[in-house]
Amino acid sequence: RNKDDKQKEDISADGEAKGGIFSFVREKTIQEKHVDDILFELEMELLQGDVAMEVATEVVENVKQNRIGKKIKRSNDITEYTYYALKDAVEEIISIPGKSMTDMIEEKKAQGEPLVVMFVGINGTGKTTTIGKLANYYLKKGYTPVIAASDTFRAGAIEQVTYHADNVGVKIIKHQKGSDPAAVAYDAVEHARAQGKELVLIDTAGRMQTNTNLMDEMKKIKRVSKPDLVIFVGDAITGNDATEQARKFNEAIDIDGVILTKADADSKGGASLSIGYVIQKPIMFLGVGQGYDDIMEYDSEWMLNQLFSEDDEVAVEDEA
Template sequence: MLGKLKEKLRSFIKKVEENVEKEEKEAEKKGLLDKVLMVEIKEKDVEKALEDLELELLEADVALEVVDALKERIKKNLVGKKVKIGTNKEKIIEEAVRDAVLEILRPPRKIDLIEEIKKAEKPYVILFVGFNGSGKTTTIAKLAHWLKKNGFSVVIAASDTFRAGAIEQIEEHAKRIGVKVIKHKYGADPAAVAYDAIQHAKARGIDVVLIDTAGRSETNRNLMDEMKKIARVTKPNLVIFVGDALAGNAIIEQAREFNEAVKIDGVILTKLDADARGGSALSVTYATNAPILFVGIGQGYDDLIPFDERWFVERILGESNA
């Protein structure tokens, strides 16, 4: 998992380390070496390695604007830094790269979903949006399962009345995890389905309403307008964009499309277990300025885990091959 991105970042760290070691050798030649001598990391030590890193990050599906932002942060963290000769330079350079990646992954708002639900007026309404094939319906079932395990009651609104088989799919998932689905017929108004689910939750004291919607694409304006209508009618507490980690650079445009239509509050990234490149997480966070809340790491209902940016960074910078 995430092997491509990990490989590229570790290659960059090695190149900068080699450049700084050359500076040390030059100091030795000039007879300047002593126990307290500090070598300053110069722009030239970093610049060439950053040029190589840019191409390598693009190969790892990190969007160009994210690459630029990451390069600037790495340069700011490294250039001018004084390194004592004989210290572990790899560790110092790695820490600068780690901090730069964490800056990208940490948007202004941090969401603790359990606490948000506890303090909000019931029901807490979550609207799910995403492109076709992103795994949205399955993700909703996984989140419903996670919420139940954390002590919340859940109802699902089958507001995808457009795609053939969508209602049966969400009903089958709901049956397996033991939650109720509110549905109408195919072709019905999706906003009306969502409204009825909220009224059902209010009448029965249910904690959370999860609203499934039809997979949207930028070429289908009617479906995008429908999604805006659902948001107007339901006034959700949270809008979650479900993105496919395998979508590569396309995910940044997908996220922007939805962010313009209905403001995205959080992201769930699916298929991270199958993503050998790893750039999507950086790209989608940067594009939406919204936190990644969960990641999908398998097919089972328990294979949706809360996202931890330090866990992610460890996977792309740590020694582990996980």
């Protein structure tokens, strides 16, 4: 499955082969003697599509294993078989099970507690915008979120998250620039408890001045606010970079899930294919545009269809 997904995504990046990586396989008539060449070509397509090396290798190996011992007489059968083996390989890679955030809010609500979610990731990936989108998403579902401005290192970060909170219509808990980020997060959790709010969304710094260690700061915020979920926000367009960042955050503070922004513009699909596989954590939401409503819960079936669709055209705006 993994292979399929990646393949498809990669091809669509070229804009030549319609339908992505899969059509690349389907457009050829494969014969037994061609299979290794096709698999090599597939691996190259995946790597060009910014799919992590270990994931590309896994996809190709999976297709190879699936084909061993299969006696296929007609070349069109081989083509179909290779296509479906690829799709299966990709599906396996993108289907990492995880609880939905909505279910988790309900579980915590039953205990009379808010769900506390801490967002981590490098600056510029759309983290703060994503927090605004999620506040809006859950407000519309009838919950009352509160946002914590725990990126206290830049005045601009506090202003930005306040702007989103005001636009969406939720309370923001903030201290002045330079104050303790963990204290802001703690105050937001206490506020939610006191006011019966069901969801706390904690924004955190994505960079530090040289004298402060980013990961140490994240660990401290995590220790103090005791989040139920630590979510890494990555930019789908950056592909391998996002996957590497996720790996680093996961090693340092053990993230629980991923939100990919700019997924609508992720023509190659390398990030969506790689990130879950590499850190073995589920993708929870995808940012698919600039507006507050442009967020969707991740669905591996939907992603598989995107990766293997017949149409390359994605008419969604890039996310801010």
